[in-house]
Amino acid sequence: xxxxxxxxxxxxxxxxxxxxxxxxxxxxxxxxxxxxxxxxxxxxxxxxxxxxxxxxxxxxxxxxxxxxxxxxxxxxxxxxxxxxxxxxxxxxxxxxxxxxxxxxxxxxxxxxxxxxxxxxxxxxxxxxxxxxxxxxxxxxxxxxxxxxxxxxxxxxxxxxxxxxxxxxxxxxxxxxxxxxxxxxxxxxxxxxxxxxxxxxxxxxxxxxxxxxxxxxxxxxxxxxxxxxxxxxxxxxxxxxxxxxxxxxxxxxxxxxxxx
Amino acid sequence: xxxxxxxxxxxxxxxxxxxxxxxxxxxxxxxxxxxxxxxxxxxxxxxxxxxxxxxxxxxxxxxxxxxxxxxxxxxxxxxxxxxxxxxxxxxxxx
Numbered sequence: 324x325x326x327x328x329x330x331x332x333x334x335x336x337x338x339x340x341x342x343x344x345x346x347x348x349x350x351x352x353x354x355x356x357x358x359x360x361x362x363x364x365x366x367x368x369x370x371x372x373x374x375x376x377x378x379x380x381x382x383x384x385x386x387x388x389x390x391x392x393x394x395x396x397x398x399x400x401x402x403x404x405x406x407x408x409x410x411x412x413x414x415x416x417x418x419x420x421x422x423x424x425x426x427x428x429x430x431x432x433x434x435x436x437x438x439x440x441x442x443x444x445x446x447x448x449x450x451x452x453x454x455x456x457x458x459x460x461x462x463x464x465x466x467x468x469x470x471x472x473x474x475x476x477x478x479x480x481x482x483x484x485x486x487x488x489x490x491x492x493x494x495x496x497x498x499x500x501x502x503x504x505x506x507x508x509x510x511x512x513x514x515x516x517x518x519x520x521x522x523x524x525x526x527x528x529x530x531x532x533x534x535x536x537x538x539x540x541x542x543x544x545x546x547x548x549x550x551x552x553x554x555x556x557x558x559x560x561x562x563x564x565x566x567x568x569x570x571x572x573x574x575x576x577x578x579x580x581x582x
Numbered sequence: 583x584x585x586x587x588x589x590x591x592x593x594x595x596x597x598x599x600x601x602x603x604x605x606x607x608x609x610x611x612x613x614x615x616x617x618x619x620x621x622x623x624x625x626x627x628x629x630x631x632x633x634x635x636x637x638x639x640x641x642x643x644x645x646x647x648x649x650x651x652x653x654x655x656x657x658x659x660x661x662x663x664x665x666x667x668x669x670x671x672x673x674x675x676x
Contacts, residue, residue, distance in 0.1 A: 359652065360647050366604075395661075409625060413645060414590065456665070459661070459664050459665040460665055462664070462665070463661040463662055463665050464660045466654060466657055466658045466661050467658065468656055469633070470626070470654045470655065470658065472633070472648060473633050473634045473647070473651050473654060474634075475650060476633070476634040476635060476647070477634045477644070477647040477648065477651065479637075480634075480637070480642070480643065480644060480647065481640045483637075483639050484644070493621060543664060545666060548662065548665065548670060549662070552658060552662060555658070556655070559651065559652075559655060562651070563648075565646065566645075569641075569644075571641045571644050571645060572645075573645055
């Protein structure tokens, strides 16, 4: 029995250091535990490497989203040049910041520093979590403004045709036209509300009150855009009703001459 | 049970416990990613035809204008899908 007890304690002593290091892993063979400078096990090195890999993955995902959003901003047609530049600058600044952080994490050789840098992806770079939804709402709003303008132009033409129509159901066509105008107007109102609610938000910088306010504003902005989209779908249905009442055939498009 | 057998059993128990502890510490240090693949923030397509313009009220012009609006509506659907997509971070080890 003494042999058993002796063996047990021997094994325990051998495994203890590995267990102690398990909570304090590092990234490469040159990484130390910070103040101690202890040599690390292969397992610990692998864990840190995995941590860096995941950090890279997280940062790269953000950069990809920001770059895609930058492309979308470039395609916006209802923003002024200054507004576009301002948005593009915010996006490119964030990309640069994240790129620098990624390089720093990859080069980290100290566990506490690596830990802090990895945590900073979510803790300190809150601007990303604001810019992304903000710009996406702006993109939808920009698209809605384009559709509203298109529908207004088409609406004028439809009204002309309705007025000249000899159809027996002109009243129904006029009702559809009136509803279309109301839906377009509401879409504009909702979109303006979405832009107003979200355009001037600022990063919370860890302030819970500001964070909650931003979240509420973004949620309200999305709801406004959703309502505006429903309005436009209803307006598009009105257009279809009018075209059908005017007996406009879809095959007529082949004969149109670009203006 | 002989002493040798007891020793073997103790070794097996220690190895099992050690393995369990190792698995536990590894699972704590490097949790599996919980993120869902983010919705692609694509550049939404432009309308396939030009935006409505002018005063041409012919059937062909009305159909063309409607098609242009449909193209923009499709783009709006893509924009809204991106707007409503969640952006969940990848779980980090630290």
